Amino acid sequence: MDRLLDLWLKSLSRAKSQRTIITYKTCLSTFQKHLGEGKSLLDVEQGDIYSYIDSTDLSVSSIFTHLSAIKHFYRFAFRRGWLDKERYSDLESVIEDIRDEFSTSRLQKSPRALTKEELQRIFQSVRNTRYERVYTLFLYSGIRLSEYAKLSGEFFRKDPEGIYWLRLPAEITKRKKERVVPLIGPTKEESLEISQKLDLWLEDYERYIKVKAGSLQVFTNRLSQKLGIPFSVHSFRHTYITNLVNAGFPAEVVKEFAGHSNVKTTIDIYYRFSQDRAKNLVKSFLR
Incomplete structure (x- = not known):
């Protein structure tokens, strides 16, 4: 030494x-x-x-x-x-x-979630490549890069409603606490569509979704510069959590899915008032 x-x-x-x-x-x-x-x-x-x-x-x-x-x-x-x-x-x-x-x-501000337009450009650039599948996993699960590095296909399961859940064992999470997260998007339709893709990809996780963490970071940095979109692998996590908040999930639930140490962290970072979110929640209530 x-x-x-x-x-x-x-x-x-x-x-x-x-x-x-x-x-x-x-x-x-x-x-x-x-x-x-x-x-x-x-x-x-x-x-x-x-x-x-x-x-x-x-x-x-x-x-x-x-x-x-x-x-x-x-x-x-x-x-x-x-x-x-x-x-x-x-x-x-x-x-x-x-x-x-x-x-x-x-x-000292809420992390920036990727917009629909930015996501479209990013995914168009990686269409039909392994990076499309990797980005999809990050976007719909909110996992950290360090957690992804330890994943395997055996951690996924599909529930009767057709939604995949990802179990993150305590030994691979930041807080050393087991976490179970749903692979979902901003809508039910989009979530089920992703589940259909996962049906195929999870048949051979190593082949379809596995990329070395270092290579993923280098590729993402270069793609960010090429597209002129300021994003990192972590941006997909921010987007996932923001989607949960906008969908009306309670802070204590979002805290567990995100793997935050306490609910105050979740509230302080992600639950700042948004007029658009408030309007959407009222519309949902009136349906």
Whole structure:
């Protein structure tokens, strides 16, 4: 372990300023202390990074700095053969999930859901590709990238009403709590249409829906730039949750489907007053 740390610091000295080197070294040391003496940096799991961020009182900008240092270290370890690709991909996806979530809180506004027009353009660009199926899963389940990285076909089941449900075991979720979510869209018709597609795709999950998390992020970033639409994989999660809110689901239900730590988080982020949503709820009540 000491050998790896020495090599990492030597690599930093060739590309980073002295100030950055000191900062990154301090960040990694703090993370290592959080893990405790009984755990090596190379034995880190997704939950360790979540618990580290959840336990800190750092500002958002400082959290981003710590995440950058941690990611830089693990990328170095992966490229030098100290860490396998699957483990690095898992850790990278967690870091990006956390960055996305804190970017939302930093802006102090509701996360932006993708519009119908934006979704049409995105899905038109990936039509008849594996990315169409992957984006569909994210859009209709609201899962996190780190959760997707651990999914398999056995986690899906179809209920008598024709709707698929996804069971996320505790060991792959952010809060280490099992979660069960419906794969639904803004309307019943759209939800059933997606179920029909899943009937085929889930016959061979690995073939139809599985993509490495790192490749998915790179592809999505490039597509975002190409289309001129500011979105990430996490944007589909925001859209899913927003659809639940607009459909009138109670906050405590949305909180469970989203996997938030408490209902206050759900309310503060997603339940800000919307005139359009209010009108639609009144119309629904009068039917």
